[in-house]
Amino acid sequence: MNAQPGRNALSRRTFLKSGAIGIGGLVLAIDITGCSKRGAKSAAGEITTTNAWLSIGTDNSIHFLCDRSEMGQGVYTGLVTLLAEELEVDPRRIGVEFAPVGAAYTNALLGGQVTGGSTSVRDAWDKLRIAGAQAREMLKAAAASEWKTTASTCRVENGEVVSSFGKRFTYGELAAAAARLPVPADIKLKDARDFRWIGKSSTRLDTPAKVDGSAIYGIDVRLPGMLYASLAMPPMLGGKVRSFDDAAARAMPGVQGVVATSTGIAVVADSWWHALQARNALKVEWDGSASAALNDGSILRGLKQAAAANGIVARKDGDADAALAGAARVVRAEYQLPMLAHATLEPQVCTADVRADGCDIYVPTQTQGAAQAAAARAAGLQPGQVNIHTTFLGGGFGRRLDVDFIPAAVEASKAIGKPVKLLWTREDDTTHDVYRPPAYDTVAGGFDRDGKLVAWKLHLTGPSITARVFPGAVPPGGVDPFSVEAASNYPYDVPNVLVDWVPHEVGLDVGYWRSVSHALNCFVAESFMDELALAAGQDPAAFRRTLLAKQPRYLGVLEVALRHSGYGKNEPGRFRGVAVMEGYGTYMAQVAEISLVDGKAKVHRIVCAVDCGQAVNPTIVVAQVESAILFGLSATLWGEINVQGGRVQQSNFHDYRVVRMNEVPVIETHLVASDESPGGIGEPATALVAPALCNAIYAATRRRLRSLPLTRHNLA
Template sequence: MRKTAGPRAGEVIHTPSARRLKYGELAAEAAMIPPPAKVVLKNTDEFKLIGTPVRRLDVSGKVNGSALYGIDARPPGLKIATLAQSPVFGGRLKKVDDSAAMAIKGVRQIVRLDDAVAVVADHMGAAKKGLAALKIEWEDGRHAGLSTQDIARELEDATLKAGPIAQDIGDAAKALAGAATRVQASYHLPFLAHATMEPMNCTVHFRGDECEIWVGTQAIARVQAMAAKATGLPPDKVTVHNHLIGGGFGRRLEADGAVRAVEIAKQVDGPVKVVWTREEDIQHDMYRPYWVDRIEAGLDESGRPVAWTNRFAGSSVIARWLPPAFRNGLDPDTTEGAIDLVYSLPNFHVEYVRVEPPGIPTAFWRSVGPSHNVFVTESFIDELAAAAKQDAVAYRRALLDHNPRAKAVLELAAEKAGWGTPLPQGRGLGVALQNVFGSHLAQVAEVEVAKDGSVRVHRVVCAMDCGIVVNPDTVQAQIQSGVMFGVTAALYGEITLKGGRVEQANFDTYQMLRIDQAPSIEVYLVKSAEPPGGMGEAGTSGIVPAVANAIFAATGRRLRKMPIDFNALKT
């Protein structure tokens, strides 16, 4: 092959003859060329596409309705089902009177399972009416008396006992003993639901010797494997058609909804789409774990931290979801954001105590382990700045001489937010800094606290160094959505249990951030030649402590438990 000029718009051009060939037309011949021993990568200044904003190709379909989500699957002969599962996790179905349900027009069949009952109908309206007409008796089982307070006490007790060491630097115990000032705190983070906009759903056609599934999933191989187990079929007899998902946030990494649909479909002749009501979704989610941290630091005479210890307790999702990654009582998800902090901390000790709550299924939730850990570490570093009577940004900056990337995003966010500019009474700025998912992010939140205790997040300024930016539009969108998700959790997110039952049921009791409550969000990207980092979750983990720290700046009241207790902020 003769030497040619450089590529233009996906083509290779032969300069003397001006002939052009697309990359694909040359792929077979290029594959036969031995790869060079050393490849000199293009300098980032020479990039023509990487780093330029490009519109997504899937937007038009999502806007005009032509895009197909899992809930849009409609194989021929489809019936619709909805279900009720035991209101107490681990409970069982005792008996059902279905006479009134079967009299409803459009209801075709009642399916009974060990811990659930489903109504199969011609359409969702009939299925819901049929479900409401059922007279169901449940056996609640051993978790009938469980409450959130029970779980919190168990976790608090667990933090009094030693656990596997996640990171140990220097001699934290000795440094604490000799510190001029000691600061202690205990933090609580609640169970959280995913509340995806598209209801949980799965369509299944079980034919006895094969099974066909239509679903929107984040883990298609997991759906296939668990459906094969539920049917007793080999995996190659289970076909899964994956679709777009109307919000996953980790919920659709799980295959429980598909397995439930398979269990129902095994009793139905023809394809059946199982759609969870919003109440069923929120009360039978797999939740972000409840966490309790017991944390302490020692400061020298100048207020600089000389020791940091943290022992936290909660569920390990990795231990269930990917057991080989849980080793020696630790896993990388549970500890990310609690160890390898951006700050210079000469004596540092972190332990994790695994405690699985009784009867409550836990799962990944957007920003996973850092959604817990960054709230604790960034709230606590703010507490240390306050104890040292120093500015929160200046205090952090003084601990970042060894970390220029972290210092750069901190300074950029503070500058763009107008840090240090006087604000009206009742308003405050709060900052959070993190290096998780391979990206450095600083966020400054401007928050207003009214006399009645209500909180309004007016503005969020974000400075991001995620390495090489491929599409800045996508980075900005991911940070914006992550901030909205995190502000929702800060203000409203909490799943509680009473009598073994989840108390929240729909968006009236598990509230989402409304459009008129949305803050303005500014995103500033640092030009970087470092390898690309993760973007989909970073915006969520950092905004919660930024909001909490802003509330402290506005009111002087420190929040160590989420969501925000508005009553505690009343003046």
């Protein structure tokens, strides 16, 4: 059947419950004792599951269960590389498929089976290397036992254990015996200089399936007897169905049923096209009273009113208020940021197969546990009765950390009694996103009589994403850590720093959007850093350099970006702006280079210097930087979701623009060599684009842009 998203069908047979063993301060979820499933037969022969991620067939085939979602960021390749490095097997020899829901797969940095926050490699860095090393040592011990020798006399190479006399066993021959041995507690991981695959660029393992159309995304799932659904959702935020007439829809070709679900009216048909045509024939009276007064102006007014209060303190060094009061000179500014849609190219989609005793969900999700819980609630089942099959994701960017598109598919399948694939249109997707929060921020800097920056205060106001997505996770009076990024870690050497945050709900659902509040706060902090530099009469790069003297990793990336960008070079008509940031344990500096054409900024080049610690696969790191920069560029140039009368005004790519081939600047990425542990790489580069670009625009025009997108400003 072609519904299996992975390359083979091993996992569902061989996956087993996992215990947890604490090793080296980590909780390593691993399963060995008493749980090894042997006897599962397939083309691979007898299969042994060595731990939660690894299974080995008697034919020496090796399979990796990838417990993070592949949405372009490269976990399908990067995570298996970590395990393979210690297992001493070429990652390209290992088959990869996506893991089911399991306690073993909890992301320790996020507390759930979640792909997000640029955490995948950071979370897996020790965990999967230890898992690979433990499996390797157990395979060696099993071989040593057969040879009546000690494991220390054996070595491993290319999926085989070799004795000191040159005798060999394949891993496949040893796996069953190895799985019965105790898990070694004392594991020595390889020294970085001995890495064979980590730190080396190799082609992605998912590339072949993505150039011949065979990769299975959520939209591609096909099950026997499956029907297709389109969902009529309220055209206004928070709307409800008052009444509907489906007589015309039911009479349309191919229609199998109409189901009133918790999130809209699902029309189920024998093809998606039929479902969509019939959906358009529904007559629905909506109740839009909840959001009728909601619009851009009311949202901004609400933010400004809320900003009058003192915020919850996220960072306090010294006494910034007192220092500002006593400063010889104070610079103040207000910044404002719009809401944004994620616009994953694959619209939201979910296929549900609900039966009386259980349910299978095939879904591109970043959050398997939440998907399982949402499906179980919708189906009236226990979570343990719901299997989540993760497909490839046609983009994630944080959108698929929400599970709002799952219940309707489940409810439709349950009502109709057949598998149902429910697919949103682009318009559904744009108008029913969980949007990046809007922000209204005030910022101030104070200089003493000697021109030294002695105070910096950033006062943030906006809605909390975490409070919505994880109710109870942000205690009353507590800070949502995903609201103060790139602010609470203010790196400059200033004695009095205050970052505070006013949580203010804006009347619609906000979501995690690539780099989350880094993209909001870095724009403010790094744009204002230029304002302060210019107030001090200094070059913005030189000003930063002085105040980063005690921050070697920031300084390192700043110098590399400046050098490669030609910053400071006098080229008529070309202007450059700089920004620096740490996010997700990764240090970055960007220099944007622009010219002015017809009163608009034309972006020629963006140079990005990156210190992400140990890069697992440098090619993928560079690709993620390029990707994040263009994501940030689209937002900076055009990104804006507007609301009028409770209705989102944008609908498709004609009015929610994203960069195209002819609009792409040259992007140069320079990796700074580092032996620090890996930092996250999927997101941070997004956040530096807007400040670097707006700082370049200031250099060109002497106009400071304190709101986005650029389409709000006429530079002529």
